[in-house]
Amino acid sequence: DAKTTQPTSMDCAEGRAANLPCNHSTISGNEYVYWYRQIHSQGPQYIIHGLKNNETNEMASLIITEDRKSSTLILPHATLRDTAVYYCIVRVHSGNTPLVFGKGTRLSVIA
């Protein structure tokens, strides 16, 4: 079973920041937080990952609370192409550890 809890769906206005929350209260010390997204009719796409520090890349920012029990994925300027299902996954930091997906959050970006 997935170790994370996410809202089922969220809406965001185009051009605004999209903040997607994730709870992972049972995360272990050696587990990282990963985010993937799945645009309709495509395979999941890696977005970002982190351990305890905030992380930023060209796609998004990841904010992890100090106790590591929750995190937020931030898409700073959402576009219509960001409409997708977003998955938060906790995982041991090994490239070949299987990904355990929950149902994710369906983000709808609205014009």
Add this chain to the structure above:
Amino acid sequence: DAGVTQSPTHLIKTRGQQVTLRCSPKSGHDTVSWYQQALGQGPQFIFQYYEEEERQRGNFPDRFSGHQFPNYSSELNVNALLLGDSALYLCASSRGYRDRTFYEQYFGPGTRLTVT
């Protein structure tokens, strides 16, 4: 650089039949994982292949089997198809199986299997 490719795109089979799905990993990748995604659900891990051997397996029956070839491509076979096997089958590739450095998994577009 080609990403992960899968064939066929869509497939319709009858209950009880057998099916083979194919996956070519991203260039430079040596590890292939297969996932099943039922409608409205997240992908579920089936198994993973490295050096032509099954290395890890999820909670799937023996009707699901696979193979990896010397060129790292892979096949997923499902025998005695059930209606419940209808799903999107995703292939993901990565590299560095024995390396604990993070290597993200790249997913293909999937094969949509419909069992009637």
